[in-house]
Amino acid sequence: MRTSFFAAITLVLSACASTPESSGPTATVALRSASGTKISGNLTFVQVGDQVRVTGEITGHTPGVKGFHIHDKGDCSAPDAMSAGGHFNPTKTQHGAPGAGHAGDLGNLVFNESGKATVNLTVRGISVNKNASNGIIGRAVIVHVGTDDFKTDPTGNAGGRGACGVIS
Ligand code: CU
Protein backbone atom coordinates (compact mmCIF):
# COMPACT_ATOMS: atom_id res chain seq x y z
CA MET A 1 0.00 0.00 0.00
CA ARG A 2 2.70 2.43 1.06
CA THR A 3 4.89 1.58 -1.95
CA SER A 4 2.13 2.07 -4.52
CA PHE A 5 1.15 5.39 -2.93
CA PHE A 6 4.66 6.78 -3.49
CA ALA A 7 4.85 5.27 -6.96
CA ALA A 8 1.65 7.10 -7.88
CA ILE A 9 3.01 10.41 -6.57
CA THR A 10 6.21 10.00 -8.61
CA LEU A 11 4.22 9.36 -11.79
CA VAL A 12 2.15 12.51 -11.34
CA LEU A 13 5.23 14.66 -10.66
CA SER A 14 7.17 13.40 -13.68
CA ALA A 15 4.16 13.96 -15.95
CA CYS A 16 3.95 17.59 -14.77
CA ALA A 17 7.68 18.15 -15.22
CA SER A 18 7.77 16.92 -18.80
CA THR A 19 4.68 18.71 -20.14
CA PRO A 20 6.20 22.17 -20.96
CA GLU A 21 9.09 20.60 -22.92
CA SER A 22 6.87 19.01 -25.55
CA SER A 23 4.46 21.88 -26.10
CA GLY A 24 6.06 23.58 -29.13
CA PRO A 25 5.90 22.72 -32.81
CA THR A 26 7.81 19.64 -33.96
CA ALA A 27 9.58 18.69 -37.19
CA THR A 28 11.29 15.53 -38.34
CA VAL A 29 14.06 14.52 -40.73
CA ALA A 30 14.78 11.19 -42.38
CA LEU A 31 18.47 11.21 -43.29
CA ARG A 32 19.43 9.19 -46.36
CA SER A 33 22.89 8.35 -47.62
CA ALA A 34 24.68 10.59 -50.11
CA SER A 35 28.08 10.38 -51.81
CA GLY A 36 27.96 6.57 -51.64
CA THR A 37 27.97 6.20 -47.84
CA LYS A 38 25.79 3.90 -45.72
CA ILE A 39 24.69 6.65 -43.34
CA SER A 40 21.02 6.95 -42.38
CA GLY A 41 18.98 8.09 -39.41
CA ASN A 42 16.02 9.95 -38.03
CA LEU A 43 15.91 13.22 -36.09
CA THR A 44 13.21 15.19 -34.33
CA PHE A 45 13.27 18.97 -33.78
CA VAL A 46 11.08 20.32 -30.98
CA GLN A 47 10.62 23.99 -30.15
CA VAL A 48 11.20 24.51 -26.40
CA GLY A 49 10.73 28.19 -25.62
CA ASP A 50 13.23 30.10 -27.77
CA GLN A 51 15.40 27.04 -28.28
CA VAL A 52 15.13 23.86 -30.33
CA ARG A 53 15.88 20.41 -28.99
CA VAL A 54 17.31 17.96 -31.55
CA THR A 55 17.13 14.26 -30.74
CA GLY A 56 17.57 11.02 -32.65
CA GLU A 57 19.97 8.41 -33.88
CA ILE A 58 22.25 8.18 -36.91
CA THR A 59 23.96 4.96 -37.99
CA GLY A 60 26.20 3.64 -40.74
CA HIS A 61 28.98 6.23 -40.44
CA THR A 62 32.66 5.64 -39.74
CA PRO A 63 33.77 6.20 -36.11
CA GLY A 64 34.86 9.70 -35.14
CA VAL A 65 33.83 13.35 -34.95
CA LYS A 66 31.71 14.46 -37.91
CA GLY A 67 30.30 17.79 -39.03
CA PHE A 68 26.57 18.31 -38.67
CA HIS A 69 24.72 21.28 -40.21
CA ILE A 70 21.43 22.67 -41.38
CA HIS A 71 21.84 23.70 -45.00
CA ASP A 72 19.85 26.37 -46.80
CA LYS A 73 17.90 24.40 -49.40
CA GLY A 74 15.64 21.43 -48.74
CA ASP A 75 16.94 19.63 -51.81
CA CYS A 76 18.82 16.35 -51.39
CA SER A 77 18.38 15.31 -55.01
CA ALA A 78 22.04 15.50 -56.10
CA PRO A 79 24.01 12.27 -55.48
CA ASP A 80 26.57 14.28 -53.48
CA ALA A 81 23.82 16.41 -51.83
CA MET A 82 25.40 19.62 -53.13
CA SER A 83 21.85 20.61 -54.15
CA ALA A 84 21.23 21.51 -50.48
CA GLY A 85 23.33 24.65 -50.91
CA GLY A 86 25.44 26.26 -48.20
CA HIS A 87 24.91 26.44 -44.46
CA PHE A 88 21.63 28.01 -43.31
CA ASN A 89 22.70 31.58 -42.60
CA PRO A 90 19.80 33.99 -42.05
CA THR A 91 21.93 36.46 -40.06
CA LYS A 92 24.75 36.61 -42.65
CA THR A 93 27.57 35.67 -40.32
CA GLN A 94 30.75 33.66 -40.88
CA HIS A 95 31.03 29.96 -40.17
CA GLY A 96 31.82 28.91 -36.61
CA ALA A 97 31.08 26.75 -33.61
CA PRO A 98 27.45 26.25 -32.52
CA GLY A 99 26.07 29.58 -31.31
CA ALA A 100 29.03 31.49 -32.76
CA GLY A 101 28.60 31.04 -36.52
CA HIS A 102 25.84 30.35 -39.00
CA ALA A 103 22.44 29.49 -37.51
CA GLY A 104 22.85 26.12 -39.24
CA ASP A 105 26.17 25.34 -37.56
CA LEU A 106 25.16 22.50 -35.25
CA GLY A 107 28.77 21.46 -34.59
CA ASN A 108 30.05 17.91 -34.67
CA LEU A 109 28.53 14.57 -33.74
CA VAL A 110 30.57 11.77 -32.17
CA PHE A 111 30.13 8.40 -33.88
CA ASN A 112 31.13 5.39 -31.82
CA GLU A 113 33.05 2.28 -32.88
CA SER A 114 29.86 0.91 -34.45
CA GLY A 115 29.39 4.07 -36.50
CA LYS A 116 26.40 5.22 -34.49
CA ALA A 117 25.69 8.66 -32.98
CA THR A 118 22.99 9.46 -30.47
CA VAL A 119 21.84 13.05 -30.94
CA ASN A 120 20.62 15.13 -28.01
CA LEU A 121 21.31 18.83 -28.50
CA THR A 122 19.67 22.09 -27.54
CA VAL A 123 20.20 24.76 -30.19
CA ARG A 124 19.69 28.53 -30.18
CA GLY A 125 19.20 30.73 -33.24
CA ILE A 126 16.83 28.47 -35.18
CA SER A 127 13.07 27.95 -35.01
CA VAL A 128 10.59 25.19 -35.82
CA ASN A 129 7.95 27.86 -36.44
CA LYS A 130 7.23 27.91 -40.18
CA ASN A 131 7.06 31.68 -40.57
CA ALA A 132 10.03 32.68 -38.41
CA SER A 133 12.94 34.36 -40.24
CA ASN A 134 15.19 31.67 -38.77
CA GLY A 135 12.72 28.86 -39.50
CA ILE A 136 14.19 25.49 -40.45
CA ILE A 137 11.15 23.81 -42.04
CA GLY A 138 11.89 22.98 -45.67
CA ARG A 139 15.66 23.14 -45.23
CA ALA A 140 18.10 20.23 -45.13
CA VAL A 141 20.20 18.48 -42.50
CA ILE A 142 23.60 17.25 -43.67
CA VAL A 143 25.97 14.83 -41.93
CA HIS A 144 29.50 15.22 -43.25
CA VAL A 145 32.21 12.63 -43.77
CA GLY A 146 34.81 14.78 -41.97
CA THR A 147 35.19 16.99 -38.91
CA ASP A 148 34.01 20.62 -38.70
CA ASP A 149 36.97 22.79 -37.61
CA PHE A 150 34.61 25.62 -36.49
CA LYS A 151 36.85 28.03 -38.35
CA THR A 152 37.10 27.60 -42.12
CA ASP A 153 34.52 29.88 -43.75
CA PRO A 154 31.97 29.02 -45.07
CA THR A 155 32.15 25.20 -44.81
CA GLY A 156 34.09 24.28 -41.67
CA ASN A 157 36.20 22.11 -43.98
CA ALA A 158 34.00 19.17 -42.96
CA GLY A 159 34.48 17.21 -46.17
CA GLY A 160 31.85 15.59 -48.37
CA ARG A 161 28.15 15.28 -47.63
CA GLY A 162 27.52 11.76 -46.34
CA ALA A 163 23.80 12.02 -45.61
CA CYS A 164 21.01 14.46 -46.36
CA GLY A 165 17.40 14.86 -45.26
CA VAL A 166 14.74 17.53 -45.65
CA ILE A 167 13.20 18.99 -42.47
CA SER A 168 9.40 18.70 -42.60
CU1 CU B 1 27.25 21.00 -43.88
Ligand code: ZN
Ligand atom coordinates in the same frame (compact mmCIF):
# COMPACT_ATOMS: atom_id res chain seq x y z
ZN1 ZN C 1 28.53 27.13 -41.16
